[in-house]
Amino acid sequence: MTLSIVRKNSTHHEPRKTGVQPTFLIIHFTESRDAADPDGYFMATRQRSDGARVSAHYLIDIDGAITQYVDEQNRAWHAGLSEWGGVSDINTHSIGIELVNGGPTYGYTDFADAQIDALIALSKDILTRHNIPAHHVLAHSDIAPGRKIDPDYKFPWRTLAAAGVGSWPQPVQADFNEAAMLLRDEAKLKQALVTYGYNPGLDLPVLVKEFQRHFQPEAFTAQPSYAGRANDETALRLSALLRQKLAMTP
Ligand SMILES: [Zn+2]
Structure with missing residues (x-):
């Protein structure tokens, strides 16, 4: 084009x-x-x-x-x-x-x-x-x-x-263990979001909701919506994105 x-x-x-x-x-x-x-x-x-x-x-x-x-x-x-x-x-x-x-x-x-x-x-x-x-x-x-x-x-x-613009999570086996650990501990979940880049000054539900708006849009379209509440898939995608980012950072 x-x-x-x-x-x-x-x-x-x-x-x-x-x-x-x-x-x-x-x-x-x-x-x-x-x-x-x-x-x-x-x-x-x-x-x-x-x-x-x-x-x-x-x-x-x-x-x-x-x-x-x-x-x-x-x-x-x-x-x-x-x-x-x-x-x-x-x-x-x-x-x-x-x-x-x-x-x-x-x-x-x-x-x-x-x-x-x-x-x-x-x-x-x-x-x-x-x-x-x-x-x-x-x-x-x-x-x-x-x-x-x-x-x-x-x-x-x-x-x-x-198409080569931006990141999308591609989980591998190791992400499942990491995700389970993140879901058990709100402090670790927030830290993971902050490590990915989100503003540490905001509350966890706010950050989860914005993460989902980008990386788990079905949280908004599901009936009922679970935007703002992390589930297995939220943690899995976050884990994958962190790993992918790390792999790209020299
Ligand atoms: Zn704008």
């Missing part, structure tokens, strides 16, 4: 700190009916009700059309108060992509294939150029647990990982 990108210049950016290169890719949804609202906010032709000035490096419309608003070398304003792996100020360290989607406010629809295909092509290009590791492809909800939910549980992380 050849990348076709329309360029617009948002004034909502600033230089990254000297010498800082992006090491995270953050995925968002716009929670808007269409691309006009986020475009307006990024281009400062519309005011957000909370007065916040925002931007992202890229916006991908439902039909897959990609618009770039901020140079990758610059710091865009998409993450807000956030933290991962002890790194706060994720804006300084990341590239942000917004996907047009109604979210809960405007009927949370499935992400369209054309939009996901465009996201995969763009992300692969970004990850390669900046050498960003799979475990640093994250949701806004991962870096701002309890404050943000996007792109939420319908986002097809498994499909992305299969």
Whole structure:
């Protein structure tokens, strides 16, 4: 797939700190009916009700059309108060992509294939150029647990990982023992989530819920939902992801 990108210049950016290169890719949804609202906010032709000035490096419309608003070398304003792996100020360290989607406010629809295909092509290009590791492809909800939910549980992380974008757990035998140990001890379970990258300052159920939003979406769609409560599969996937991350970290 050849990348076709329309360029617009948002004034909502600033230089990254000297010498800082992006090491995270953050995925968002716009929670808007269409691309006009986020475009307006990024281009400062519309005011957000909370007065916040925002931007992202890229916006991908439902039909897959990609618009770039901020140079990758610059710091865009998409993450807000956030933290991962002890790194706060994720804006300084990341590239942000917004996907047009109604979210809960405007009927949370499935992400369209054309939009996901465009996201995969763009992300692969970004990850390669900046050498960003799979475990640093994250949701806004991962870096701002309890404050943000996007792109939420319908986002097809498994499909992305299969295409080479981001991580998806692939448990092996050793993970089953590790998972059983994690489930028996809440302190160890929380420590494992924190070791993976989640903010240590938040309570375990909040972190479990955000982990599930990314890596166990069936916790949200099951009847009844068990989002926020870890089960065997939660612990198994967490164990697998930790092992996969460790294998990639020199
Ligand atoms: Zn967001």
